[in-house]
Structures are given as structure tokens and as C-alpha cells.
Amino acid sequence: SLASSASSRRHRTGEKSWRFANFFIFNRLRLLLSLSLPNQAFSSFVFRSAMEDEIELKTAPADFRFPTTNQTRHCFTRYIEFHRCTTAKGEDSNECERFAKYYRALCPGEWVDKWNEQRETGTFPGPL
């Protein structure tokens, strides 16, 4: 009787144990369907604020090069990409603005200020 009740329990728990995975997969599919913007690099939602400015909710996308919790290198890499882009394409290039938004979204302001100072004094420790 212990064995049979264990097997019936196993069946119920077996269903429950895949509910987590199914829950997230289901939500992922649901959200992908609701985001009718397949070609954009970032998810964006547009609405109007009380000030009649259109505020689009978008930010740096999840980068597959940095899949883990530690995003320090992500922020650093975006900063370097922006500055490499400006040296390659000129200071006011629009394409580089994308990288600028990414690093500003990810990096704390103090880090950015410190790196800007280091760049000015020539002591920036990165492959610019």
C-alpha cells in the first residue's frame, strides 16, 4: 500500500513539477505573441504621459553574450563599443547613439563619470 500510494503521489507531483516549466514557457509564448514587433532589437511600449510626451519604454536588450546575473562586463562592453564606434564613425554619428543608450541604461552614473575622467587623462583601462 505504501508503494501504490507513492506511485499515485508521484503521478500528481509529476504533473505539478512540470507546471513551473510550462508556466514560464506559456508566458513566454504569450508575451512573444503580444509583442507585435518582431524586427526590433528591443521591446517597446508606447504611451502618452500627462505632459503629452510620448514615452517609449525601452532599454538595453538582454545580451546573449552576458547571460548570467553578473552584468558588469555587459555595461563595460557597451561603453567600449560606444567609444570605438565614435572613433570609427565620428563624434555625432546616429548609429553610435544606440550604444550610448545601452551603456547609460546599464552603468551607474558614477562609473560613467569615472571612466570619462579616465579617458580624458588617458588612464582608461580598456581597449578603446
Place this chain on the structure above:
Amino acid sequence: MIVLKWLFLTISPCDAAEPWQLGSQDAATPIMQGIIDLHHDIFFFLILILVFVLWILVRALWHFHYKKNAIPQRIVHGTTIEILRTIFPSIISMFIAIPSFALLYSMDEVVVDPAITIKAIGHQWYRTYEYSDYNSSDEQSLTFDSYMIPEEDLELGQSRLLEVDNRVVVPAKTHLRIIVTSADVPHSWAVPSSGVKCDAVPGRLNQISILVQREGVYYGQCSEICGTNHAFTPIVVEAVPRKDYGSRVSNQLIPQTGEA
């Protein structure tokens, strides 16, 4: 009917620590709901094992009492029971491990690009929040400090040691990325209703992805010893409807977009 419903069926979710609270706070994110469900799954097996072990223990103490049964029976081998008592715990461990690992890996999975990035920077002994998605220059568009409201300044109905002057305003039902770091010593950004506890390590950016599913105000406290006022640096997250998010955030501080 609606009046009756409002009078008697208003649900007030538990999003802050309650006195003598035993269970979890109410879930506001899928992660927390997953954690609560996992807890219920494991608790079931825990009660089974507890009852079984207590039963065996009490039975052994009862039947082998030195006055009633002076000669204890010596059993040295028993192949069947040895096999059973090895197999059954392994099966129970598997039932506990399967939902546990499913939750663990799905918590880390970022399946949808976040819509907003908020940086939570820990200081001694307050928090700074940066919303930098909209700057056009390196000047921060929205940065504010969040200090605990001291006990003498609390209004009636506010929680002691939990209220702050500036709350983190986030849109509900939106994927957020929260980057947690520290400017001095390690802190930890924890909001139990959202199932979030993330260490704020100086020099490191830790990312957490959450989706707050309902509007409300969620409280948490610093969870890594950081000095004298470690107990006095709480976190308050306020989830507002997405259409109100823009006006709330722009009213919080005068944005400095575009200024040099």
C-alpha cells in the same frame, strides 16, 4: 451588492512583514509564486517524513522501554528493508529536486527583453535609484535617494522601519531589469513579495528580472550587514499602472534630459 462586496470581500494582500508572521508574503511576481508553490510541494514531503520518523521513534521508545521489554531484539540484517529504505528516500529526493531545479533555472531565464532598467545602488545607509533609459547625454535623467522615514516622522498607519521618503516607482505588468550594485560596502536589495534578494556588491552589477503582476506597494529591507544602520535602510517598490507610470516618474523629480 457591490457595496457588500467592497465591505466584506476586499482583499488586502500581505506585501510587508507582519508581526508574528509565519508564512510568506503574498506573491507579486511569477518568481515568488513559483517559490511559494515549491515550498508547498516540499512541505508535503516534509510532513510525510516527519510523521513517519516520529512514528518510528515513538514506537521504538514505547515498545523497547527497559521495564517492559528488558531484552532488546537484535536484528542485524534485513535485505528487503535495507533496499526499501535506500530507494524510497532517493525517490522522495527526486520529487523534491525536480520542481526545485525547474524553478531555479526558470528564475534565471530572461525570456523577454526588459522594457525598463532601474539601477538600485546601495550606500551607507540609504539607497539611490537611477532611471537612465531616457538620457540624451551622460547626465542622469532621474536619480533620487531613498532614505528611511525616522520613527518620529511617521504618520498614522505607516510601518515602522519600512517606510521611505522616495519610493521606487515601477510599471506593473512590465518586464523590469533591476541592476543592483553598491557604492561602498556590500548591501542586499530584497523585496520578499517579489521574490527578490540580490546582493549589492561594490564593483559588480547584478541583474534581476522581475515582472510585477499587480499594482501595490511592496516593502523590503537591506539583507546584508552594512554597518550601524543596516536595519534602517528599507526598500519600497510601488507598482503603478503602466499608463500612470510616465506621469508618476516625471513628477517625482524634474527630469534633466537634454541639459548639459
